[in-house]
Structures are given as structure tokens and as C-alpha cells.
Amino acid sequence: MYNTIETPNDATLLLDLEGLHVVKVERGDDGYRAVHVLTSDDTARACPTCGAFSVTVKDRKITRPRDLCAGGRPFTLLWHKVRWSCRESLCPRKSFTEQISQVAAGMRTTARLRGACGRAIADGGRTVAQAARDHRLSWPIAMRELRRYAAEVLPEEPEPTPVIGIDEIRRGRPRWEQNPDTGKYVLVADRWHVGFTDIAGGQGLLGQVEGRVSTTVATWLNARPQAWRMAVTHVAIDMCQTFRCAVRAALPHAVIVVDHFHLVQLANSKLAELRRRLTWKMRDRRGRAGDPEYDHRRLLRSNREDLTDDHLAVLERDLNRIGTYGRHILAGWHAKEKLRHLLALARTNPPRSVIAHRLHAFYAWCADHAYLPELITLAESVASWWAEIEAFLLTGISNAKSEGTNRVIKLEARCAYGFRNPINQRLRSRCATTRGSRNRSVPA
Ligand SMILES: [Zn+2]
Known part of the structure; x- marks a missing residue:
């Protein structure tokens, strides 16, 4: 049989399955193409146990391994296989069937079909169920192929990077249950993941841990090699005491950075709190349309540079018209803008004197309005995080990449x-968030 196969014909080249030779392609009664192939790889004659080449045919049979689609449509592969007898007297094996690198003995699918399925999930954004359908495989096989592919392409240890970001993300929805005795609802399940993102380089999500307590974060950091930990110079976090403790314990040499996003968010929430409290105080009810401070709540949230002079004039006129409480709300808005004015120094290479001047202006404003507890809380937060905020003003490092990573994780x-299984979720999240950086270096 082997001497009939000399050079690969066109159909063999088109199929491109190493070790197999196409002898005939026909249209079957079911409308699918049937591709008849023979083994062209001479080493398939070698006994897998003793290695001796066999010349004695025991019998012939046809197997139908599933392969990738050709021309966008599936086809039936009919492999006319030989079962050889091993005549070596010392060999315990009496017979064996042919196998090639793409289809090992006993396999009913080609390796490239399974590989494509794993890649479709990890890099193609496909769900496991859909990739399994597309590749005519079962869900467990598709999942196994994803794990295999991920183990191949995801580095076991992240590359050293100078800046990492730490952020938390909720896993699923929190679950509440009613206590039958008190009738009150209590939180029974609220699961979180904490992710570590490469901020300076393009490695994406470096790892995730379950739970959001200080020790789990520190454990992950401590599990990295010494060289990797020493390479980290800056860590971006949001204003979370847990992360600050963990980083100080695990990476004592690294500078912690808190970016402007969460600070401005905090300032805005304090301003809204102030507005709601004063509304209750003066009207004895919550705000509603027709109340100037309620009607202008969007203007209050806006940044100064996004407001026209007319908008600002209207805001000031209407709030001043309310009287003392209106002026207090306006004072809250000015406190937020003074904090933003300070944060705007980031990435401008600011001299320390300018930073000190603007910080003082913000503190002085809050101190002048010390009868507003919301401003005092805001100023205290800034004071307790000042080292980290100053690091942001001097370096301009932000945790935006972590937030972007979280967006991809949520989409996935x-x-x-x-996801039911948190281990699978972490694997899928890691594949999805490193997809871009991995595929840049892989040739098409
Ligand atoms: Zn043998």
C-alpha cells in the first residue's frame, strides 16, 4: 500500500493532515463529503511497544475521526486503517493499529480540532457551550481543551513589572435570606475576587484570589518570587484600607498610589449626602422636582470646566436664593472643586510648593466650613490617604487599567x-484579560 503513495496530491495538500493521504473525495447520500484517506506515514507501521516495523497485515478497518470543517462545512473523514501483527517473539503485544501525530490510537477527534476548540474559548470570546457546538465536541471535552490551551499559553509566573494595580470585583450577586425569627433580611453570601493587573506593561490580569481580606491579598503577593516582588516599585489601589495593609506587609519597599477617580467619586458622594441632609432639615422631606437644590443636582455633580458661565451663574443665584442652607450646599460644591483643582496637578510635573498651596486651600476651605460634617469627613479621608495621593500627583499612575480589566471580567x-465554579471563572477571566497582549506576539 505504501508504495502507491509517492507525492501528495491536491486533495491531500488541501486536507493538510500530516501522515494521511487522500485517495478519494465523494459526495455521500447525506449531502456531506466523504474523504477517504490512507496512512502515508511509514512510521505508523512501527510497533508502539517494541518499535519493530511490521509487514504482516492482521486486518483492515475504517475509522471516522472528526476534523475541522473544510470550506466552512463539516465532512466525513474515512480513514482506511491497517491493524498490523507484531511478530517479534519477545514483544508482549500481538497487534496494533496505526496512529499519526494528529490522531492517536483510540482518539475519535483530531488534535487540531480539539486545539481549535480550546483556542476559540480562550481567545475567541466564545462560551464553552458554543465552542463545543461549533466543534462538534461535548462540553467536558471543550472545557478540558480550554484548560490544556490555557496551561500552554498562560505563563505560570508573571513577568516582572514595575507597576501593578489591585482592585476588587464582585462575583455574582449578593444573596440575602430572611431570618424567620426576626423577619429581617441578612446577607448570607457575598463573594468577591481581588485581581492583580499589570499597569506598566501589557500582561493584563496577572492573577486573582478569592475573598477580599488583607491576608489573601498578601498571600498572593508573597507567593511570587523574590525577584518579582523586588521589581514592583508602585502599587495602584483604590482607597481601601485592606489593600493598603496587605501591600505594606508584602511589598514594604513599594510606593502606594491612590488615583483621582475614587477621590472625586468620594467628593461627589459627600456633596450629595450634604444636599440630602440639608433638604431634610429645611423641608422635612426628601427632595423633589421644584426644589432648586434638587433641580440642580446634575449641575452640582458637574465639573467646573464643563459648566458654562451661565450655568454657574444660575446655580449660584438659585442656591443663594434658598438662604443659608443653599449657601452651605454651594460651599460643598466649592470644596469638591478645590479638591479637583489639587488633583489636576497630576501629570504636570508640579513643584511641591504648588501642591502644598492647593492642598492648604482645600483644607482651609473645609476648616472654614467645619459645621458641615460631610466636608470634615472628606478632609479627613484626604489627610489619612495623603501620602498615596501625593504619590499620584508626582507619578500620575492611575488604577484605570484595573478598572478596564474588571469591565472585561464582567463581560465574560x-x-x-x-459562573458556578470560581476556579473556572478565574481561568476564563485570565484568558479574556490577557488575550490582547498574548495575541500581539503570536504570528497569524
Ligand atoms: Zn512489538
Whole structure:
């Protein structure tokens, strides 16, 4: 049989399955193409136990391994296989069937079909169920191929990077249950993941841990090699005491940075708190349309540079018209803008004197309005995080990449209609968030 195969014909080249030779392609009664192939790899004659080449045919049979689609449509591969007898007297094996690198003995699918399925999930954004359907495989096989592919392409240890970001993300929805005795609802499940993102380089999500307590974060950091930990110079976090403790314990040499995003968010929430409290105080009810401070709540949230002079004039006129409480709300707005004015120094290479001047202006404003507890809380938060905020003003490092990573993780979870298994979720999240950086270096 082997001497009939000399050079690969066109159909063999088109199929491109190493070790197999196409002898005939026909249209079957079911409308699918049937591709008849023979083994062209001479080493398939070698006994897998003793290695001796066999010349004695025991019998012939046809197997139908599933392969990738050709021309966008599936086809039936009919492999006319030989079962050889091993005549070596010392060999315990009496017979063996042919196998090639793409189809090992006993396999009913080609390695490239399974590989494509794993890649479709990890890099193609496909769900496991959909990739399994597309590749005519079962869900467990598709999942196994994802794990295999991920183990191949995801580095076991992240590359050293000078800046990392730490951020938390909720896993699924919190679950509440009613206590039958008190009738009150209590939180029974609220699961979180904490992610570590490469901020300086393009490695994406470096790892995730379950839970959001200080020790789990520190454990992950401590598990990295010494060289990797020493390479980290800056860590971006949001204003979370847990992360600050963990980083100080695990990476004592690294500078912690808190960016402007969460600070401005805090300032805005304090301003809204102040507005709601004063509304209750003066009207004895919550705000509603027709109340100037309620009507202008969006203007209050706006940044000064996004407001026209007319908008600002209207805001000031209407709030001043309310009287003392209106002026207090206006004072809250000015406190937020003074904090933003300070934060705007980031990435401008500011001299320390300018930073000190603007910080003082913000503190002085809050101190002048010390009868507003919301401003005092805001100023205290800034004071307790000042080292980290100053590091942001001097370096301009932000945790935006971590937030971007979280967006991708959420998208992946929504596409999968949620995850039951947190280990699978972490694997899928890691594949999704490193997809871009991995595929840049892989040739098409
Ligand atoms: Zn043998």
C-alpha cells in the first residue's frame, strides 16, 4: 500500500493532515463529503511497544475521526486503517493499529480540532457551550481543551513589572435570606475576587484570589518570587484600607498610589449626602422636582470646566436664593472643586510648593466650613490617604487599567450567564484579560 503513495496530491495538500493521504473525495447520500484517506506515514507501521516495523497485515478497518470543517462545512473523514501483527517473539503485544501525530490510537477527534476548540474559548470570546457546538465536541471535552490551551499559553509566573494595580470585583450577586425569627433580611453570601493587573506593561490580569481580606491579598503577593516582588516599585489601589495593609506587609519597599477617580467619586458622594441632609432639615422631606437644590443636582455633580458661565451663574443665584442652607450646599460644591483643582496637578510635573498651596486651600476651605460634617469627613479621608495621593500627583499612575480589566471580567461573566465554579471563572477571566497582549506576539 505504501508504495502507491509517492507525492501528495491536491486533495491531500488541501486536507493538510500530516501522515494521511487522500485517495478519494465523494459526495455521500447525506449531502456531506466523504474523504477517504490512507496512512502515508511509514512510521505508523512501527510497533508502539517494541518499535519493530511490521509487514504482516492482521486486518483492515475504517475509522471516522472528526476534523475541522473544510470550506466552512463539516465532512466525513474515512480513514482506511491497517491493524498490523507484531511478530517479534519477545514483544508482549500481538497487534496494533496505526496512529499519526494528529490522531492517536483510540482518539475519535483530531488534535487540531480539539486545539481549535480550546483556542476559540480562550481567545475567541466564545462560551464553552458554543465552542463545543461549533466543534462538534461535548462540553467536558471543550472545557478540558480550554484548560490544556490555557496551561500552554498562560505563563505560570508573571513577568516582572514595575507597576501593578489591585482592585476588587464582585462575583455574582449578593444573596440575602430572611431570618424567620426576626423577619429581617441578612446577607448570607457575598463573594468577591481581588485581581492583580499589570499597569506598566501589557500582561493584563496577572492573577486573582478569592475573598477580599488583607491576608489573601498578601498571600498572593508573597507567593511570587523574590525577584518579582523586588521589581514592583508602585502599587495602584483604590482607597481601601485592606489593600493598603496587605501591600505594606508584602511589598514594604513599594510606593502606594491612590488615583483621582475614587477621590472625586468620594467628593461627589459627600456633596450629595450634604444636599440630602440639608433638604431634610429645611423641608422635612426628601427632595423633589421644584426644589432648586434638587433641580440642580446634575449641575452640582458637574465639573467646573464643563459648566458654562451661565450655568454657574444660575446655580449660584438659585442656591443663594434658598438662604443659608443653599449657601452651605454651594460651599460643598466649592470644596469638591478645590479638591479637583489639587488633583489636576497630576501629570504636570508640579513643584511641591504648588501642591502644598492647593492642598492648604482645600483644607482651609473645609476648616472654614467645619459645621458641615460631610466636608470634615472628606478632609479627613484626604489627610489619612495623603501620602498615596501625593504619590499620584508626582507619578500620575492611575488604577484605570484595573478598572478596564474588571469591565472585561464582567463581560465574560455575562456572556457565560454567570459562573458556578470560581476556579473556572478565574481561568476564563485570565484568558479574556490577557488575550490582547498574548495575541500581539503570536504570528497569524
Ligand atoms: Zn512489538
